Amino acid sequence: MSLESSPDILIHVDRLLPQIRRRLDETHDRIRDVVFDTVFADYSIKKVFKNADIQYSTMCGAVVKNILNALQEPYDDINLMAIGNVDLPGFITPLVHGLIKRAHKYAETWIRSQGHLGLGYDISAQGYKPAREMALKNWNRYYGFADYTVESDPQDGSTPEETPSIDENLMSVLSENSTITPGGMHAISVMCTAFNKIAEEKGLKKRYIYPDNSFETWKAIARNSTTKDPGKFNQIRTEQKDRLHLTPEKVHEFYDANDTEGVDDTWYITPVGNPSGTAMSDTQLTATCEAIIARNPNATIILDCVYVRTLETGTAKKLMSGVLSSPEIMKRVVFIESLSKTHGIPGLRLGMFFSSNKELYDSIQNFDMTGYVCHSHELSALMMAFMENPEDTEKAFKELHRFWGRERKGLFNFLIKSGRFTDLFDKDQSHIIPEQIDDPLGLYLFVKIKPGVTRMQIYSQTGCIGVPTKMDTGMYMRFSVGQIKEPTYAKYL
């Protein structure tokens, strides 16, 4: 990974270098240890990045590399893998730049075709219908939407007797009930606000339930959306044997201990995980959702699928099949999708939410519309450019996922399998199973740390700058390979 030297980084380098030189004159400690210790203990950096450990680790790692460079010490083996960002490898950047150009053309064509309203608000507030259709058609390769039907709701204003529900193709229902958003996190945020309000209107207490493997941003968004009343936030312990994901047993345990009277439940599930770096099995996901609705038929489930399309198409289809084929589950689920990671464009902010349950979808959409009026035309244009003609583009994106997959597996071999760091990492890494480390699967490797080992020991000995993450089963460190641009850990395959 190259040396990043922006002014924001260099300011700390200039400030800390004299202090480190002085310390080195006084000690026989390893130069690298002194540099790591001084930078990570620095109060000025800590203060700025309070409560933002990912950014803090990334900044400190960059400062360490620059200081080692100034001291003429090797730094090539230090890789910043804390932030879940993406910096695309060279083989795919021409394609991505070409698609962005194509998006500008789409935006122009659309605006012209709309006459004087072209630059006005998107009155549907859902994003262009053709863009949503293109996305779902593209994603059909991973979900298999076209293989399923759902019962449509009776039309507004008519009774169920007059308008019997009919089976409709799932894809056309989802294209109606979908909204293009500036990223998946926006969708999560709107959902939480909507769900809080719905509960309040019904006179119910809102309850959020989620596994300890949920990404920190989810926890922050849910908490920021409402007050911290007792019992509102429920984090469930997950086990390594379950690959750090929920199971039906955990759902039953929760409902055995907690009543459903007077509450409105929302579960948040990430079937392919950040931070866990693992995926649920298809039966695990289906049985978990079944258990939720068996114990509380009114619960809603946010299914955060932003990493599902990093899997191979067959693996993804199998994973999602139980949910998509169950009308009962589908009635309670809202899906979150995003191109941030699958297409390496987190800064373009492009995502979507959708549900086959029109009432549920409408309630969220209404909040999005009233709070934001609509989202930019540019997002729909981007969606069209990235999603059309998968036969021309998707092979390259799959190659990107496989590139990350090789880096993840190589990193696992380097850190764990090599046996070089047995003093740092726990012997039990049983949440990581061979078939999931052999497949492309998200961008993360999540390894369990031995009790008492510090992040500084790991950074200094392995050169891998990850983020320490506390789970109910112990401390782990999450590494993200999304900023690796050239084969690096793949050499350990």
Ligand SMILES: Cc1ncc(COP(=O)(O)O)c(C=O)c1O
């Ligand atoms: C689990 C999970 N959900 C959702 C998102 C949403 O990403 P974005 O808002 O960039 O679409 C992320 C991004 O890191 C994620 O890790």
